[in-house]
Structures are given as C-alpha cells and as structure tokens.
Amino acid sequence: MTINEIAKLAGVSRATISRYLNDGYVSQDKRDKIKQIIEETGYTPSSYAQTLRSKKTNYIGVIIPKIDSDSIGRMVSGITSVLSKKNYQILLASTNNNASEELKYLRLFKENHVDGIILLGTIFTKEHIKTLASYQVPIVILGQNVKGYSCIYSDDYHAALSLGRKLSKTSTNPAMITVTSEDVAVGLNRRKGFIDAFKENGKTIHKKNIKEVAFSFDAAYEACKELISNDKTIDAIMCATDTIAAGAIKYLRETKLKVPEDIEVTGFGDSKLSLVSYPSITTVHFFYEDAGIKAASLVLDKINKKEKTSPNLGIQLEYNLVERESTKKLD
Amino acid sequence: MTINEIAKLAGVSRATISRYLNDGYVSQDKRDKIKQIIEETGYTPSSYAQTLRSKKTNYIGVIIPKIDSDSIGRMVSGITSVLSKKNYQILLASTNNNASEELKYLRLFKENHVDGIILLGTIFTKEHIKTLASYQVPIVILGQNVKGYSCIYSDDYHAALSLGRKLSKTSTNPAMITVTSEDVAVGLNRRKGFIDAFKENGKTIHKKNIKEVAFSFDAAYEACKELISNDKTIDAIMCATDTIAAGAIKYLRETKLKVPEDIEVTGFGDSKLSLVSYPSITTVHFFYEDAGIKAASLVLDKINKKEKTSPNLGIQLEYNLVERESTKKLD
DNA sequence: TTGTATGCGTTATCAT
DNA sequence: ATGATAACGCATACAA
Numbered sequence: 230m231t232i233n234e235i236a237k238l239a240g241v242s243r244a245t246i247s248r249y250l251n252d253g254y255v256s257q258d259k260r261d262k263i264k265q266i267i268e269e270t271g272y273t274p275s276s277y278a279q280t281l282r283s284k285k286t287n288y289i290g291v292i293i294p295k296i297d298s299d300s301i302g303r304m305v306s307g308i309t310s311v312l313s314k315k316n317y318q319i320l321l322a323s324t325n326n327n328a329s330e331e332l333k334y335l336r337l338f339k340e341n342h343v344d345g346i347i348l349l350g351t352i353f354t355k356e357h358i359k360t361l362a363s364y365q366v367p368i369v370i371l372g373q374n375v376k377g378y379s380c381i382y383s384d385d386y387h388a389a390l391s392l393g394r395k396l397s398k399t400s401t402n403p404a405m406i407t408v409t410s411e412d413v414a415v416g417l418n419r420r421k422g423f424i425d426a427f428k429e430n431g432k433t434i435h436k437k438n439i440k441e442v443a444f445s446f447d448a449a450y451e452a453c454k455e456l457i458s459n460d461k462t463i464d465a466i467m468c469a470t471d472t473i474a475a476g477a478i479k480y481l482r483e484t485k486l487k488v489p490e491d492i493e494v495t496g497f498g499d500s501k502l503s504l505v506s507y508p509s510i511t512t513v514h515f516f517y518e519d520a521g522i523k524a525a526s527l528v529l530d531k532i533n534k535k536e537k538t539s540p541n542l543g544i545q546l547e548y549n550l551v552e553r554e555s556t557k558k559l560d
Numbered sequence: 561m562t563i564n565e566i567a568k569l570a571g572v573s574r575a576t577i578s579r580y581l582n583d584g585y586v587s588q589d590k591r592d593k594i595k596q597i598i599e600e601t602g603y604t605p606s607s608y609a610q611t612l613r614s615k616k617t618n619y620i621g622v623i624i625p626k627i628d629s630d631s632i633g634r635m636v637s638g639i640t641s642v643l644s645k646k647n648y649q650i651l652l653a654s655t656n657n658n659a660s661e662e663l664k665y666l667r668l669f670k671e672n673h674v675d676g677i678i679l680l681g682t683i684f685t686k687e688h689i690k691t692l693a694s695y696q697v698p699i700v701i702l703g704q705n706v707k708g709y710s711c712i713y714s715d716d717y718h719a720a721l722s723l724g725r726k727l728s729k730t731s732t733n734p735a736m737i738t739v740t741s742e743d744v745a746v747g748l749n750r751r752k753g754f755i756d757a758f759k760e761n762g763k764t765i766h767k768k769n770i771k772e773v774a775f776s777f778d779a780a781y782e783a784c785k786e787l788i789s790n791d792k793t794i795d796a797i798m799c800a801t802d803t804i805a806a807g808a809i810k811y812l813r814e815t816k817l818k819v820p821e822d823i824e825v826t827g828f829g830d831s832k833l834s835l836v837s838y839p840s841i842t843t844v845h846f847f848y849e850d851a852g853i854k855a856a857s858l859v860l861d862k863i864n865k866k867e868k869t870s871p872n873l874g875i876q877l878e879y880n881l882v883e884r885e886s887t888k889k890l891d
Numbered sequence: 892t893t894g895t896a897t898g899c900g901t902t903a904t905c906a907t
Numbered sequence: 908a909t910g911a912t913a914a915c916g917c918a919t920a921c922a923a
Binding site: 613 | 892893894895896898899900901
C-alpha cells in the first residue's frame with residue numbers, strides 16, 4: 230500500500246492524500262472519501278520515505294552500559310514513559326560495559342539520523358568527547374556530569390558525604406568497597422564524599438581498607454572477605470552500590486559477624502535489593518525514574534527549539550538518606 | 561554528505577560509489593580513491609534511503625511489559641548481545657503493563673518496517689492474535705507459549721510441580737500468592753503445577769488461601785498479611801515470583817514468624833532478590849538470558865531464510881530447582 | 892569495469 | 908482546493 234494506490238482508489242492525486250495526512254488542506258467530501266479508503270486498506274505511510282524528505286526520524290537513540298540493573302532499568306523506564314507519549318521511538322543500544330561499543334553506537338545513531346541521543350554513560354574518555362563534539366543532534370548525558378554538555382546527574386558527592394557523616398559518628402576503623410575512579414559519579418565522587426566526611430571528624434579511611442571491584446555481587450563478596458581477613462577490627466563498610474553492599478553482607482552473615490552490631494554497612498541507590506536484604510541496607514535514594522523523565526524531556530526540548538546555541542544546562546537531582554537496619558540507630 | 565557529492569569528489573558516477581558500498585564490483589584504483597574520499601569526509605549512507613530502496617531496515621522491534629524487572633532485564637540482555645553482533649538495531653517499546661499499548665507498538669513497528677519482532681508478552685487476547693496474524697514479518701514470542709507462533713518459553717508447569725512436590729512433603733496447610741490467570745505462563749501454569757503437586761499427595765490448597773496480586777513487592781506484602789490474619793495455621797506460601805516471595809517474607813519477618821521453621825516460602829525466577837533476601841529464597845532458576853539469546857537467534861534465522869512457511873517451532877527451556885534457606889531441608 | 896536512467900514513497904513548490 | 912512535477916539519497920537493470 231502506497232500513497233499512489235490510495236490516491237487512485239480515492240480518485241484524487243497523491244498530493245491531496247499527502248495534504249490530508251499533513252496540512253489538512255482538503256475539501257470535506259474528498260476528506261471523507263480518503264478517510265474511508267485509508268481505513269479500509271489499513272494504509273500507513275512509509276516512515277522511511279517521510280524521513281527521506283523531511284529529515285525527521287522521530288527516533289531517539291539511547292545508549293546504556295547494561296540493561297539488567299535496577300538503577301538503569303528505572304532510568305530507562307522514565308525515558309520510555311515520556312518518549313512514547315510524544316510518539317518518539319527508542320533505539321536502544323547496550324554496550325555491556327564496553328566503552329568502545331559506545332563509540333560504535335554513537336556512529337550507528339548518526340547513520341540512522343536519530344533526532345536526539347541520551348547517553349547513560351559510565352566512563353568518559355577523550356575519544357568520547359571528540360566523537361560527541363562532532364555531533365549536530367541534541368545530546369543529553371544521564372548519570373554523569375560532563376562539562377559542556379547537558380547533563381542530568383545525581384549529587385553523588387554530597388550523598389556520600391551525608392552517609393559518611395552518619396557512619397563517622399560510630400565507626401573508628403572504616404572500610405570501603407568501591408569501583409574504578411574512572412567512573413566519576415560512582416567511583417570518584419562517592420569515594421571523595423566518604424573520605425571527606427571522616428576527615429571532618431578527624432578520622433581517616435586507611436588506603437589498605439579501600440577495595441576496588443567490578444559492579445557485581447560476587448566481586449563484592451570476595452572483596453569483603455579480603456578486607457575482613459586482613460583486618461578484624463573493621464567496624465564499617467561503605468559500598469559504592471547496593472549490589473556491592475548486598476554482596477558484602479552475604480559474606481558477613483556467613484562469618485557470623487553481626488550487622489550492624491559488629492560491622493555497619495551502607496549501600497547506594499535504594500534498589501529493591503537494599504530493602505529486601507537482611508538486614509535491610511541503609512542507602513541513598515536517587516530519583517532515577519525522575520532522572521529518566523527529565524532527560525527525555527530535555528532532549529525533546531532541545532529538538533524542538535533547535536537553536537544549536539541552546540544552553541547546555543546541568544540538572545542536579547535531589548537525594549534522600551534512607552536509614553535502614555544495616556547501620557546503628559543514633560538515639 | 562550524499563552519495564552524489566562523494567561521486568563528484570572521487571570523479572566517478574554515483575553508481576560506482578554504490579557498488580563500492582555493496583557488491584564491490586569496482587577497479588582497484590577507483591576503489592582506493594573512493595575509500596580515501598569517504599574517510600576524509602566521514603560519509604555514511606542514509607539508511608533511510610537505503611531502506612526505501614532495499615526494503616531492509618536491520619531493525620528488530622522488541623516489545624516488553626516493563627523494563628525495570630530482573631527477569632526481563634536478563635532476557636533483553638540476551639537479545640541485545642546477539643543482535644548487536646549481527647548489526648541489527650533494537651527498537652524498544654515498553655508497554656508499562658498496558659495490553660493496548662502492545663497493539664499500538666505492533667502497528668508502529670509495521671510502519672517502521674522492522675525486519676522482525678520479539679514480543680515479550682504477558683497476556684494474549686484475541687485481538688493480539690488477530691493483529692499478529694496480519695503480519696508478514698517474522699515474530700518470536702518470548703515467555704509465553706502461543707500456538708501457531710514461534711515461542712521460547714519456560715516450563716512453568718513442571719517447575720511449579722517440582723517446587724510444589726518439595727513443599728507437599730512438609731506442609732499440611734499451604735497457601736499461594738499468584739497473579740492473574742490471564743498470564744498463562746506465570747499465573748495459570750505455575751498455579752496448576754502447585755495444585756497438582758499437592759493433589760499427588762492427597763492434599764489440597766484451599767481456595768481461600770490463594771491470593772491474586774499484581775507483580776509487586778508491596779502488593780505481596782499486603783496479600784501475605786491478609787492470608788496470615790485469616791488463617792494462623794498456614795505453614796507454606798508458594799509465590800508466583802521472587803519479588804512476591806520477598807514481599808511475603810518481609811511481612812513474616814515483621815510479625816516474628818520464622819521462615820522456614822513456622823512457614824516455608826518459595827519464589828520463582830532465581831533473581832538477585834532471591835539470593836540476597838533473608839532468609840534466601842528457594843526458587844526455580846530459568847535461563848532468561850539464554851532465552852533472550854535463543855529468541856534473537858531464531859528471529860534472525862527466520863529473517864534470513866525468509867520462507868514464510870518456516871515452521872513455527874516452540875522451544876521449551878530447562879529449569880533448575882534452587883534450594884535455599886526459605887524451605888526446610890529434608891534429611 | 893563503468894555510467895545512465897529509473898524508481899522506491901514521500902513532501903513541497905508551483906501552477907491551475 | 909487540487910494536480911503536475913521535482914526532489915530527497917540510494918540501488919539496480921541495462922547499456923556501453
């Protein structure tokens with residue numbers, strides 16, 4: 230079914246059909262006739278031909294490091310809710326934590342002429358910046374604060390700071406299980422927050438008590454084992470994510486160490502895990518779904534007023550401290 | 561940058577460029593020249609124009625009920641891993657558990673001329689079947705067994721049966737928290753398996769001890785409260801998902817009922833939740849990522865040998881019983 | 892091996 | 908208000 234066949238059936242020119250579909254500048258009787266024909270045939274215009282002419286795809290490219298993650302799932306959920314309402318399609322690309330894949334998809338999106346891109350990244354190399362700079366389509370970065378770009382990010386530093394302040398009141402020999410500092414948001418900023426919080430109270434986190442692991446439950450379990458084996462006096466473990474905290478707690482439970490009586494543990498992200506875990510995990514709530522919503526809205530805004538000069542604003546999201554059972558209550 | 565400009569720069573006709581990009585029927589010297597020009601300019605062909613001509617989009621439409629779910633995340637993860645390797649793009653549509661949205665996206669995919677569709681559905685209405693029947697592109701259904709279609713599904717009935725058999729040895733007054741039977745895989749089949757297992761041992765699950773809830777932690781918590789309030793002698797609760805089991809356990813813990821000593825609990829799906837929960841949850845492992853991989857491979861197979869008559873095969877996946885702390889150990 | 896010409900399904904410009 | 912007609916960027920049959 231093409232516009233030509235519809236035109237023939239309706240006894241008008243294809244230009245009229247096109248007008249019916251777009252401007253609407255068509256007489257009532259032709260309009261009725263066309264409507265009927267279209268309904269009968271179930272005709273839908275070819276979006277590819279439309280794109281070829283109008284340069285508008287209604288695609289938004291979304292790049293994520295992996296899909297089976299609580300926080301990412303919630304962000305994508307926010308993105309889809311906004312975009313589907315506005316009749317945009319999502320082109321999803323998952324890199325499986327492989328930074329070079331990110332660049333590949335960035336290029337692929339270029340070929341597909343997406344109207345906009347949402348990049349949910351972890352590590353930003355110079356090459357990233359270079360590739361991004363060569364783009365003309367609106368880009369929003371989610372979860373990291375990269376200067377020169379529109380970003381939606383959470384206040385990881387202060388969130389970690391407030392978590393750290395709480396622990397610093399009770400802990401004298403704290404430890405930390407974190408991720409690579411190349412991940413500025415999760416690795417670097419949270420780490421800094423923890424360290425500074427203890428510094429405020431004149432306490433320090435020993436270098437040897439800081440373990441760097443992958444984003445995984447099992448890796449955290451092993452890291453916790455190493456920490457405890459090396460130093461039995463550790464009385465608090467700050468973890469860069471809830472998953473890591475859950476892995477640590479699993480090990481502690483197995484060795485009969487009591488949480489929080491013997492060791493306090495904190496997570497990050499307020500995932501379902503942190504609620505279900507026993508003891509439930511003290512953590513920080515980030516409004517991930519809201520972040521996804523904001524990112525999608527922002528990218529649509531940029532598309533619509535397509536001034537390339539539209540300011541690249543950064544939006545920092547709120548956070549809430551969520552106190553649960555894995556830390557000691559202070560009167 | 562279009563093929564015409566490249567042709568001009570390279571001093572050849574655009575047909576030669578096209579051949580360079582496709583068949584490769586080009587002399588060595590022109591080939592070198594073209595290669596150089598393309599690299600200099602960073603030209604990439606318009607996939608829309610290509611599609612308009614060749615009718616091949618390299619898009620696979622993926623419809624899911626929601627993205628922030630452990631099992632779905634794992635399936636999508638499997639899908640992306642296969643598709644990205646084969647240079648297919650994923651058009652992702654999330655329905656937020658709204659069946660009518662599914663039909664909308666099915667139509668949208670038609671407009672976008674996806675090469676294939678993977679439908680990760682929950683409830684199949686007559687309308688679904690009707691809409692699907694009008695499609696010419698390969699479709700693979702993931703997670704449900706719908707006759708007449710290629711499906712990748714897990715053996716929910718027998719998995720529930722083996723879970724039920726285990727419980728039926730120790731429990732005399734079992735209960736169940738499940739979801740709507742309209743969801744054949746999760747609601748109906750698992751329910752049947754549980755019931756039949758007890759029947760084998762001459763025991764029955766009382767109707768009043770069967771609660772139907774949404775796929776949510778909180779709903780499960782409430783349902784468990786109702787069950788226990790109505791009948792203090794319940795000694796086992798079979799749950800249709802791990803999330804539901806986790807919600808139930810949370811309530812039980814709050815009321816000081818011991819799991820598994822006072823009440824045994826089972827989940828379904830072997831999500832991270834089931835491992836992290838305390839007590840950890842006896843459940844069934846499904847190879848979700850593998851299912852995603854199989855679905856993606858199958859849809860690609862169908863696309864390549866595009867005989868419409870390709871048989872619609874159903875692939876039933878294996879499962880493993882995973883015994884953890886939420887059920888009693890038998891000698 | 893290469894170029895010419897045509898068409899894919901639209902939209903937009905121009906007459907009428 | 909409507910209809911020719913050209914153009915979007917590409918692939919391919921055909922001719923050379």
